Amino acid sequence: MKKFLVKNSDYFYFVFRVIIGILFMLHGFTKLPGIFGGSTTIISLMALAALIEVVGGFFIVIGLLVRYTASVAAVEMLFAYFMAHVGNGLSPLENNGEPAVLFFAAFLVLASFGARKFAIGKN
Secondary structure: OHHHHHHOHHHHHHHHHHHHHHHHHHHHHOOOOOOOOOOOOOOOHHHHHHHHHHHHHHHHHHOOOHHHHHHHHHHHHHHHHHHHHHHHOOOHHHHOOHHHHHHHHHHHHHHHHOOOOOOOOOO
16 A cells, blocks of 8 residues: 555645645635625735635646745735634634634645646746
8 A cells, every 4th residue: 555655646746736726716716706605805805815815726726836825825824813713712623713724734735845746837
């Protein structure tokens, strides 16, 4: 089993990168007006978050500037966790901050490893 996993690790990482990118894009779309119930005004922190999430998610999916994009997205998720969730308790389980923490952890992995296989950019 270990041999199979090591041999195909680039493919598994590619699937991981694409899934995280798509989910992050969808997360951003929910903040846009009229899309998936979003209600963000044009100029706000939520609009900036939506821009980072939609564009960043797309870049991650196609493998363009993945290290930089993941770094920016990780910082955004830290801000999101502390601005929107910590007020309801420190634990992600009590403040509904699990998505922010999971995205943060995934972006740390993406920032560390870059795009790897099937990417438009070399990063």
